[in-house]
Amino acid sequence: xxxxxxxxxxxxxxxxxxxxxxxxxxxxxxxxxxxxxxxxxxxxxxxxxxxxxxxxxxxxxxxxxxxxxxxxxxxxxxxxxxxxxxxxxxxxxxxxxxxxxxxxxxxxxxxxxxxxxxxxxxxxxxxxxxxxxxxxxxxxxxxxxxxxxxxxxxxxxxxxxxxxxxxxxxxxxxxxxxxxxxxxxxxxxxxxxxxxxxxxxxxxxxxxxxxxxxxxxxxxxxxxxxxxxxxxxxxxxxxxxxxxxxxxxxxxxxxxxxxxxxxxxxxxxxxxxxxxxxxxxxxxxxxxx
Numbered sequence: 001x002x003x004x005x006x007x008x009x010x011x012x013x014x015x016x017x018x019x020x021x022x023x024x025x026x027x028x029x030x031x032x033x034x035x036x037x038x039x040x041x042x043x044x045x046x047x048x049x050x051x052x053x054x055x056x057x058x059x060x061x062x063x064x065x066x067x068x069x070x071x072x073x074x075x076x077x078x079x080x081x082x083x084x085x086x087x088x089x090x091x092x093x094x095x096x097x098x099x100x101x102x103x104x105x106x107x108x109x110x111x112x113x114x115x116x117x118x119x120x121x122x123x124x125x126x127x128x129x130x131x132x133x134x135x136x137x138x139x140x141x142x143x144x145x146x147x148x149x150x151x152x153x154x155x156x157x158x159x160x161x162x163x164x165x166x167x168x169x170x171x172x173x174x175x176x177x178x179x180x181x182x183x184x185x186x187x188x189x190x191x192x193x194x195x196x197x198x199x200x201x202x203x204x205x206x207x208x209x210x211x212x213x214x215x216x217x218x219x220x221x222x223x224x225x226x227x228x229x230x231x232x233x234x235x236x237x238x239x240x241x242x243x244x245x246x247x248x249x250x251x252x253x254x255x256x257x258x259x260x261x262x263x264x265x266x267x268x269x270x271x272x273x274x275x276x277x278x279x280x281x282x283x284x285x286x287x288x289x
Contacts, residue, residue, distance in 0.1 A: 002287055003138055003150045004209075005169040007192075008176055010185030011156035014214040016044045017250050018175045019153040021263060025280035027105040028264045032148040035097060037086050038110035039134075039161050041119070045153035046109035048254055049100040061112025067096055087114030089133040101261060106147075119161050130160040135168035158188055166196050171207045171287050175214040175244075178222040183229070186211055190235065209286050211235065212279070213243035242279045247272050 004022065006015040019036070027034040038045035043062040046052050052062040063083060070082035084096040086108040097106040118130050137143065138150060154165050166172065174189045176182045196206050211229065216222055226243075230236050244250075249272045253261055260266060266273040 001138070001144055001147060001149065001170075003152065003168055003170045004283075004287065005152040005154060005165045005172045006175055007154050007162060007165065007172050007189050008174055008182070008185040009156055009158045009162065009188045010176070010182045013156075013175050013177050013182045013185065014244070015156075015175055016040070016048070016153050018173065018212065018214060018244065019045055019151050020048050020254075021244075021250075021276050022173075022280055022283065023105060023151040024102055024262050024264055025276065026149050026151070026284065027102055028262065029277070029280075030284065031104060033146065034105045035143070035147040035150045036100075036105065036107040037134075037150060037152040038107065039086060039115070039165055040110060040153055040155040041112045041115040041161075042155070043110040043112055046107065049102075049105075049107050050098055050109055052109065055111075055113055058113040061116070063111055063113075064098070064109040067098060069096065083111075085109050085111035085114065086134075086137075087111040087118060089137045090114065090118040090130065095137065115155075115161060119155075119157075119159050131164050131167055134164045138168050156185075158192060163192070166192055166206070169206060170204075171209050173209045173212050173283060174238075175212045177215050178213055178217075178225040178229075180225070183225060186229075186235070190238075207287070208238060209283055210240040211238050212240050212283075215246045216243045217246050240282065242282045244279055245275060247275075 006019045008015060023034050023036045026032045036045060043052055046064065051065050053065055055061040055063045064085050066082040067084055086095055087110065088095050095108050097108045100107055152165050154162050172193060174186055176186050193206060193208050200206060213226055229239050252258060253263055263273050263276045
C-alpha cells in the first residue's frame with residue numbers, strides 16, 4: 001500500500017488542494033481504493049468531504065459529524081459517541097473512516113482539539129505517543145486490506161504530527177508557491193526527508209516524488225524563482241516538470257452546491273481538468289512505476 005503525503009512547513013502553499021486533486025485522481029481515474037487522512041488541526045481537508053461541526057468544548061475548532069454507520073440503539077455502539085477521527089490513534093481508539101461522495105474514496109477526518117493535544121505532548125513522550133502511531137495504524141491488517149493507497153494532508157509545521165506523517169509515508173510531495181517565504185519551507189522539508197531516510201531500514205525507503213510548483217502565476221516573480229530552483233545544483237533535480245496553476249475553479253468545486261463537484265468530472269477539454277490530469281498522472285507514474 002502506497003502512502004503519499006503532501007508536506008511543507010509553510011502555510012498557504014495549497015497542500016489541501018493538491019491532496020484533494022491527487023486523491024480524486026487515484027479514486028476516480030485509477031479506480032484505486034483510496035483513504036484520505038486529514039492530519040491538520042485546521043481540518044480543511046475534512047471540510048472538503050464532510051459537514052464538519054463546531055466543537056462545543058473548543059469553539060475555535062472543528063469535529064467530525066456523526067458517522068453514517070452509527071446506530072445509538074445498537075448495543076455494539078453503546079461505548080461510541082458516533083464520531084471518529086484520525087486523532088483517535090493517539091487515544092487508543094479505533095478509527096472508522098467516512099465514505100465520501102466520490103466512489104472508492106473514504107476519509108479519516110481531523111479533530112482539531114485532539115490533534116492539537118497530540119501536537120503538544122511532552123518531548124520525552126513524543127516518540128511513543130505521537131511519532132509511531134500513524135505508521136502503526138496504517139500497517140494494521142484492516143487498513144492494508146481495505147485500501148490500495150493513502151493520501152495525507154499535513155499541517156504547516158515540522159512538529160510531532162508532521163514527523164509522524166513522514167515516518168509513516170512511502171512517498172512525499174513538497175508543494176510550494178514560487179515566492180520567497182514558501183520556498184524557504186522546501187528546505188525544511190528536505191531536511192526532514194534526509195533525516196528520515198538516514199534512520200529508516202533500507203527495505204522501506206521514503207521516496208521524494210519531488211517539489212511541485214503550485215498556484216503558479218505567469219508573472220516575472222514566479223518564473224524567476226522557478227528557474228532559480230531548477231538551476232540550483234542541490235535541489236534542481238527534485239523540481240517536478242509539471243505544475244498546478246493559480247485557478248479559481250480549483251476553489252469553486254469545493255462548494256457544496258458545485259456541479260460537478262470534482263475537477264475530473266469536467267469535460268475532457270477543460271483546461272483545469274487537463275492540467276490536473278497531467279500533474280496527477282505524472283506523480284502517479286513516479287509512485288507506481
